Structures are given as C-alpha cells and as structure tokens.
Amino acid sequence: MNDPITHSLSHLDLNTKDETFLDSNELIINMGPQHPATHGVLRVILKLDGEKVLGTECVIGYLHRGVEKIAEHRTYTMFNPYVDRMDYVAAVSNGLGYCQAVETLMNVEAPPRAKYIRVILTELNRLASHQLWLGTHALDIGAITPLFYTFRDREEILKIFEKYCGARLTTHAFRIGGCLYETYDGFEREVKKFLTFVAPKIDEYEELLTTNRIWVERTRGVGYISAEDCIALGVTGPVLRASGVRWDLRKAQPYAAYSDFDFDIPIGENGDTYDRYLVRMAEMRQSLRIIQQAVDGIPEGPIMAKIPKVIKPPVGEIYHSIEAPKGELGYFIVSDGSTQPYRLRVRPPSFINLQALDQMVKGQMIADVVAVIGTLDIVLGEVDR
Amino acid sequence: MVAKFKGQYGTGLESWTYLGQNYLIVDRALIPDILMLLRDGEQFDYCVDLTAAHYPTREKQFEVIWILYSFERNERVRVKTSIAEGDSIPTAVGIWPTANWLEREVYDMFGIQFAGHPDMKRILLPDGWKGHPLRKDYGILQQDQEWVQINLGIESGQ
Numbered sequence: 133m134n135d136p137i138t139h140s141l142s143h144l145d146l147n148t149k150d151e152t153f154l155d156s157n158e159l160i161i162n163m164g165p166q167h168p169a170t171h172g173v174l175r176v177i178l179k180l181d182g183e184k185v186l187g188t189e190c191v192i193g194y195l196h197r198g199v200e201k202i203a204e205h206r207t208y209t210m211f212n213p214y215v216d217r218m219d220y221v222a223a224v225s226n227g228l229g230y231c232q233a234v235e236t237l238m239n240v241e242a243p244p245r246a247k248y249i250r251v252i253l254t255e256l257n258r259l260a261s262h263q264l265w266l267g268t269h270a271l272d273i274g275a276i277t278p279l280f281y282t283f284r285d286r287e288e289i290l291k292i293f294e295k296y297c298g299a300r301l302t303t304h305a306f307r308i309g310g311c312l313y314e315t316y317d318g319f320e321r322e323v324k325k326f327l328t329f330v331a332p333k334i335d336e337y338e339e340l341l342t343t344n345r346i347w348v349e350r351t352r353g354v355g356y357i358s359a360e361d362c363i364a365l366g367v368t369g370p371v372l373r374a375s376g377v378r379w380d381l382r383k384a385q386p387y388a389a390y391s392d393f394d395f396d397i398p399i400g401e402n403g404d405t406y407d408r409y410l411v412r413m414a415e416m417r418q419s420l421r422i423i424q425q426a427v428d429g430i431p432e433g434p435i436m437a438k439i440p441k442v443i444k445p446p447v448g449e450i451y452h453s454i455e456a457p458k459g460e461l462g463y464f465i466v467s468d469g470s471t472q473p474y475r476l477r478v479r480p481p482s483f484i485n486l487q488a489l490d491q492m493v494k495g496q497m498i499a500d501v502v503a504v505i506g507t508l509d510i511v512l513g514e515v516d517r
Numbered sequence: 518m519v520a521k522f523k524g525q526y527g528t529g530l531e532s533w534t535y536l537g538q539n540y541l542i543v544d545r546a547l548i549p550d551i552l553m554l555l556r557d558g559e560q561f562d563y564c565v566d567l568t569a570a571h572y573p574t575r576e577k578q579f580e581v582i583w584i585l586y587s588f589e590r591n592e593r594v595r596v597k598t599s600i601a602e603g604d605s606i607p608t609a610v611g612i613w614p615t616a617n618w619l620e621r622e623v624y625d626m627f628g629i630q631f632a633g634h635p636d637m638k639r640i641l642l643p644d645g646w647k648g649h650p651l652r653k654d655y656g657i658l659q660q661d662q663e664w665v666q667i668n669l670g671i672e673s674g675q
Binding site: 192198200201205236237239363364365384449450453462464474475477483484487517 | 535536563564565568570571582588591593613619626640641642643650651655657
C-alpha cells in the first residue's frame, strides 16, 4: 500500500492543488526567446490553465549591451551614435532626446531652423515606427497584407533619411547644438510629395483592418488596461492614450519647435488592443499635419548653435525627456565637468511598458499574448539596452 | 510644498533647483514617508524613473534617485538619497508598481538591495553574473573575461 503511484492515484482530485505532476492542470511553457511574435529576443514564461493564461514572467536581457556603461567611457559627442542602437526603428527620436538632454545640461538651444528640421525628421520617424508596428502587429495576428503595404511606404521615409544623412535606420541625424547637415536640394519638395503620397495609403491600411471582422474580433476587448493601472505602472505613449489619458509630452512640456504647431492628441476610450490600434492610426495622421506645417514654415538661418568644439558641460545633473513613438524617452545625465558623462541613464519606454504585459494578459487566451506583445510596440534593443 | 515638508521633517530634507529642475535631497530614514507623501499629498502619481549613481570617493557611496511626475501639476521632481555600501532601501513597489523592474535593474547594476521587494533578482544580466557593472570600480573589459570564458567556453572577444 505504500507504493507512491497507487497512493497518489487513490487521492486523485482535480480540485485540490496537484503535487505529483500526474494530473497537472497548470502548464508552464516558454514563449521565446526565439519566437517570431516576440519581436526580438524576449522570453515569456507562461503559466497556463488549458489555453487560459494564469500569469507570465518576462525574461529579458538577451540584447543587453551595457549602453549606460559605455556612455561613461565615451565623450558626449562619441556617445551620440550609440543611442540610435537602442530603439533602432526610431533612431531619430533617440538622437533628438539625447542631443536635447546634453543641450539642456550645457544651457544652449538649437537655432530655429535646426529645430524645424528636427521636428520634420522626428515625425517622419514616428510615422515609420508606427508603420513598422502596424505591419508586424497585423502579421502576428494573421493579416499578412498590411506588412507589404507598410514596408512599401516606409521605404519612402527611409529614402528621405538616406538622402539627408546617408543612413537609413541608425541615422545619427542630429548633433549636440543642432544639425550637422543642411537639408539637401529639393528636401521640402520631396517631403511634401511624400505627404501627398502617404495620406491615402494610411486610409488604405485602415480599409484593410478597421472594419475587418477578424481583426476586430482578435483585438477588441483584448489586453485591457485601465488608465489608473497605466499610470501606476508608468506606462506611457499610445498605450496610455488609448486608455483615455490625454497626455503627450509634445503638448505637456513642449520641446524643439512643437509649440509652434497645431495638432491634436488622439485618445481612446476602452484601453484595449483595438483602441491602441486606432490611436496609433490617428497619430500617423497628426504626424502628417505636423510635418506639413513644419515644411511650410521652415525658417532660414543657421542650423548649429555656438557650442565649443570640446563639449564639457558644467557640473550638474538634468533629466530631459521627449515623446518617442513608444512613450516617454528620458535621459538623466550627471556631469562632473569633464568631457565624458559621469552617469548617463536612459529611461526606456519599451522596458517600462513591457512590465504591464503581465497585467494585460492575465485571464486571456494564449493567442492573445501575441496580440498584446504586438500592441505594446516594444523594441527589444531598447528594453535591454 | 518644500516649506510644508520642512516644517514636518526638519533638517532631513533639502531642496535645490538646477536649470529649472527641482530636486529634493532626503535622509534615507525619511524615504518611505516622503515618497508616500509625494504620491498621496502632492499628486506625484507617476514614477518616471528610478536609478542610482556611484561615487566611490564619498563616505556614502551610492545615490539613489527617483524621478517623479505629476499629471495634475505637469511638474517633475527628483528625490535623492545617499546610502553606504551594504545599506538597503525600503522598496517603493507598494507606492508605484512600476518600481518593480526599476529596482531590480538598480540591484542588477549597482548591487543596492531594496528591502521588501517581492522578487529581488537580476533582470538584465544572467543570474550567475559576478559584480555590478555600473559601479565605478567595475572595468569595461571585466565582463569580457571571466563570465564569457566560463560560460561560453571561448576566449574574450576583445
């Protein structure tokens, strides 16, 4: 009678917690790190009951490159290209945040023309980032066509970047104090041409998805998060706005030339995956509005502020943040008066937004995990730094 | 706000402004009370970031920094405190859940323990990692030697 197997079988009871693993109701499986829907090397440990998710744990760090440590060993100028490698689909935003943070620390300001160029390129980059998000997110859920559409149109943005600064993804477009490159001949014309080209394309994406029955079924009510939870978890960007909080750093604490432009902050109501989709689609259109105004009103003048050749910010510390496509991207820099940052901290929006994954997928189906990872719009290069 | 806090806590608290950014320097003992007060009394409901800095020459080597934001006031404030090697700090997970991963990262990078944290373990580096890379005495090449040789079985890449 002391045979362990018969002993445990005689106590077989589905309602009490199982300790023998013979009739386990809970299943723990790994999703990633090599999984096509995790957008990089993200490992999610899922605790499942059938197809229902009971809990998750994210294992991150596979792409950790020690960006913050590298910063302490590079001069301010030398570190500038490194920031592009964090959120590599929105490299221009990273560069803008970094350059502005160092400018704040040095108490200088970029000239108006440089600010306008910065706004145009950053908004183009926001559009490119949202296009990439839409393509991959739809692909994860099963709609393959949007990927081809968005990549086709994103290409035009990358061409503008390439013509402006020679690089397509990791652009290193800005320098501390302004911009290094003057706009190329016909820049304004090409940007305007792009705007008229892309506006109907965004309608095209929406035609494919917004009222698509499968899309709506797969996204509506999935991955709900309330505004209170967003704030408590520090979630920012389109995810926060889709939960109904009208907060955008471009309006709340305007930087660059954003205070000159007229644009709206689209918000959602339900805080689900469908609303986040609608918010990002609306944001694309707002970006077009901003670019149009910036191209029309771009002032003449210098593009570089008067800054010394060797950048040595005075002793002190600052925090500066911008609204990156994924949320609040902040830089906290401590200067000891030398040419290298004493401490440089990046506040990555993807890292902090990813923390909300557990909350958003609890109680949902396993297939929804894929949708929620997509809707959070994370870039693992930024999560891990 | 600062005057009110000073009246309540006396000398454990100082306020500074640099380039228009406000920060409070607070004694370690007052940290949980001040953070709680900032959230509940002053509406700093959003913990933007939590980080630290290492100053090996100081007596209290580490500075822990909370960056807070208030949606109501559209205002930021930084709270700083200094602690010595081996000291722990009460966790802020109960105040802002976002502090969970941020505290784990500070532990990972600096070796600062947060007392009461639900899951105090490394987050970005592998579990078996030795040392805390963002300390100033941790060389930039150090990581390339021991861990890589033992775990990956290859000579250092640099």
